[in-house]
Amino acid sequence: MSNNKKRLASLDALRGMDMFWILGGQSIFAALFVLTGWQGWKIFEAQTLHSAWHGFTFYDLIFPLFIFLSGVAMGLRPKRIDHLPMAERKPIYIKAIKRLGLLCLFGVLYNHGWGTGIPADFGEIRYASVLGRIAIAWFFCAMLVWHCSLKTTALTGVGILLAYWLLLCFIPVPGGSAGELTPAGSWNAWVDQALLPGITYQNRPVDPEGILSSFPAIVNAIAGVFAGQLIAQSDKLGQWQVAGRLFAAGIVSLALGWLWDLQFPVNKELWTSSFVLVTVGWSAIFLAVFFTLVDILNGQKLAYPFVIIGANSIIIYLASSLVDWAFISRSVFGGIINAVPAHWQALISVCALLAVQLLVLHWMYKRKIIVSV
Numbered sequence: 001m002s003n004n005k006k007r008l009a010s011l012d013a014l015r016g017m018d019m020f021w022i023l024g025g026q027s028i029f030a031a032l033f034v035l036t037g038w039q040g041w042k043i044f045e046a047q048t049l050h051s052a053w054h055g056f057t058f059y060d061l062i063f064p065l066f067i068f069l070s071g072v073a074m075g076l077r078p079k080r081i082d083h084l085p086m087a088e089r090k091p092i093y094i095k096a097i098k099r100l101g102l103l104c105l106f107g108v109l110y111n112h113g114w115g116t117g118i119p120a121d122f123g124e125i126r127y128a129s130v131l132g133r134i135a136i137a138w139f140f141c142a143m144l145v146w147h148c149s150l151k152t153t154a155l156t157g158v159g160i161l162l163a164y165w166l167l168l169c170f171i172p173v174p175g176g177s178a179g180e181l182t183p184a185g186s187w188n189a190w191v192d193q194a195l196l197p198g199i200t201y202q203n204r205p206v207d208p209e210g211i212l213s214s215f216p217a218i219v220n221a222i223a224g225v226f227a228g229q230l231i232a233q234s235d236k237l238g239q240w241q242v243a244g245r246l247f248a249a250g251i252v253s254l255a256l257g258w259l260w261d262l263q264f265p266v267n268k269e270l271w272t273s274s275f276v277l278v279t280v281g282w283s284a285i286f287l288a289v290f291f292t293l294v295d296i297l298n299g300q301k302l303a304y305p306f307v308i309i310g311a312n313s314i315i316i317y318l319a320s321s322l323v324d325w326a327f328i329s330r331s332v333f334g335g336i337i338n339a340v341p342a343h344w345q346a347l348i349s350v351c352a353l354l355a356v357q358l359l360v361l362h363w364m365y366k367r368k369i370i371v372s373v
Helices: 003-020 025-036 040-046 058-076 086-111 130-147 148-169 187-195 214-232 241-262 273-296 304-311 313-322 325-339 342-366
Strands: none
Touching: 003 058, 003 273, 003 313, 025 313, 025 342, 058 130, 058 273, 086 130, 086 241, 086 313, 130 148, 130 187, 130 214, 148 187, 148 214, 148 273, 187 241, 187 325, 214 241, 214 273, 241 273, 304 342, 325 342
16 A cells, blocks of 8 residues: 555544544433443533533544645645646646535535525524635635645644734724623624625524634644655655654644733634634644554554544534434434334444445445545
8 A cells, every 4th residue: 555545544544533422422421321330421522512602522623623634635645836827726626616615505505404494584594604714725725735835834824823912912803802702792793794795603602604704724734744745755754753843743733822822812613823823733733643542553444434534524523414324323223223222322323434435435436436625
């Protein structure tokens, strides 16, 4: 197996681990508590919930890790196209714009895929979305990679984080005050109320995937590009050296993020600059671990469930909103679930839910059906 294939398997495995929790994995700890009664499962379960406002949980990492990995894929095969004539660049730009638009459209579809459907009134549609933010971060990161040196790309990332910090902490919000990091009083809320069409998430003053907080998310992708560049040099540096550098960089980023938290709190919904550094740190650490397990130690077979999720991550993410997997799993495994003792039923139900999705993904993977945007 070539290094490129191994790296892709490593990325798919980590992407799949990321998606696993969205597909139903987050319910495992609650089910284990029902089965065993051990209070320790409650601690793990708390990590599968988003932070209420300031703070950080494992579940807060899922979204930025996905953005980081989109940057890693770009960094493995970076290309400058600014030297090409426009006739050659135009198809690349058109493809990028199509991807941006399609992911934003899929994001709207996901938002309204919970049984009610997209409203007929354009003003009642939620346009901001997870997929939309992934698309925006990828698109602007791609423009930088395609047209700028790595130094310029890095400086742009640093500039975004500093500018975002200065805006949110030191410049007064119109009609408000400087440094107001509350759901209703922040710059994010003001911009979303003034410029974001349609509705916000749960009709909150600030949308967690709103306009302003999409800018620092670009830095998660930029950081991924540098991680991908490092992995691309593994033949020259050695795989263990690459894994060690990734892990060390993750520790440094974590330390800087929590140090910045003392003045600019880690906050997912505002996507603060400190949140970017903390999530980049954990992303680099997880990438180092998966690169070691999958690439260096050849653990592809053990990582297979994650690989098949990661290979079709966008389609299974959409399906988590558009397909009633719980109904399907009950239709297939309902008899078994009802037959086991009551304290086992919660865990078996979670396993059944994951099993039907993994069976579909396994079928697609074996037939080389990979849906990408």
